[in-house]
Amino acid sequence: MSVKNVLETERLTLREMTIEDLPALSDILQDEQTMYAYEGAMSDAETQEWLERQLWRYKEDGFGLWAVVLKETGKMMGQCGLSWQNADGKRVLEIGYLLNRAYWHKGYAAEAAEGCKLYAFEALNADEVYSIIRDTNTASMNIAIRMGMTIRGRFVKHYRGVDMPHVIFSVRKNERGGVGFSQSELSEAHRALLSTLHKCEKMDVEKLGKSQRTLLERRIAALKVSLALIEKEQGRIPK
Ligand SMILES: CC(C)(COP(=O)(O)OP(=O)(O)OC[C@H]1O[C@@H](n2cnc3c(N)ncnc32)[C@H](O)[C@@H]1OP(=O)(O)O)[C@@H](O)C(=O)NCCC(=O)NCCS
Structure with missing residues (x-):
């Protein structure tokens, strides 16, 4: 059966799940400890239903929770992806993640979630x-x-007969932690700041009073910080 790869991060591939992933999925969804936030493990029928819901989402929405595969071994060790969810009455695009317990605390969930965030902003234009x-x-x-998310609200979910207070987090494309700006916007801003910096550096400091000189020094320092941040965003210097 051919599998559809969706995105890659440094150590992980995220791909669509198939029916053959049911055993790996059961290891996750039928583990009591993993499922603590969902009021306990799922039955065989619930696990099958979960998988079918994702397959339906791929067809209907073009995305869903995907298999998280470790590149090094080719094994599926979790799920992470995007789905439409209800946040206190509002339909929102959610990043969800669930990993097999054997793979926790290695930064995989954060890496997969960051990949999904970029995919949502870039490929889905969210x-x-x-x-x-x-x-x-x-x-x-x-x-x-x-992922750079901020708390936007709270509401109570009713699931499996339990009232569960939930926190609503989100990140917007153009805020810190979002994708930010397009490469051309970044290049444009870089050019403008660099030219301002050159002009400031060419100024004759001898002709300036003490307070004007301090102001100029602060401006030069601020321009250098801004340039470095843009370069970081452009991937020119390591983050
Ligand atoms: C949530 C979950 C995916 C985290 O997986 P993970 O692989 O351990 O996460 P990462 O290694 O990427 O951790 C990233 C950061 O999250 C935090 N974190 C991870 N596990 C934590 C824990 N048990 N307690 C507190 N913080 C924790 C840490 O800040 C960690 O960074 P650090 O290791 O540098 O300190 C995993 O615990 C899981 O599958 N839980 C069950 C399913 C679930 O609850 N999903 C979310 C539903 S909303």
Whole structure:
């Protein structure tokens, strides 16, 4: 069966799941500890239904929760992806993640989630992506924070007969932590700042008073910081 790869990060490939992933999926969804935020493990029928929902989402929406595969071994060790969810009555695009417990604490969830965030902004042209997280799920909230997300609200979800307070996190494309700006916008801003910096550096400081000189020095320093941040965003210097 041919599989559809969706995106790659440094250590991971995210691809569409197939029916053959059911055993790897069961290892995750039928593990009590992994499923603590969902009020317990899933049954065989619930796991099958979960997989079918993702296959339906791929067809219907063009995305869903994808298999997270470790490049090094080719094994599926989790799921991460995008889906439409309800956040206190609003339909939002959510990044979700669930990993097999054997692979926790290695930064894989954060890496996969960041890849999905970029995919949402770049490939799907989304303006905002969310994560809706149970208020007891510290690990998941830390991943949302890692993605540059901010808390936007709270609401109570009713699932499996339990009232579960949830926190609504999101990040917008053009804010810190989002994708930010297009490469051409960055280049344009870089050019303008660089030319201003050159002009400032050419000024004759001897002719300036003490306070004007301090102001000029501060401006030069600020321009250098801005240039370095743009270069970081452009990938010219390591983040
Ligand atoms: C949430 C989950 C995917 C995190 O997976 P992970 O691989 O351990 O996450 P990462 O290694 O990428 O961790 C990134 C950061 O999250 C935080 N984090 C991870 N596990 C944590 C924990 N148990 N407690 C507190 N913070 C934690 C840390 O800040 C960590 O960075 P650090 O290791 O540099 O300190 C995993 O715990 C899981 O699958 N849980 C069950 C499913 C679930 O709850 N999904 C989210 C539903 S909203």
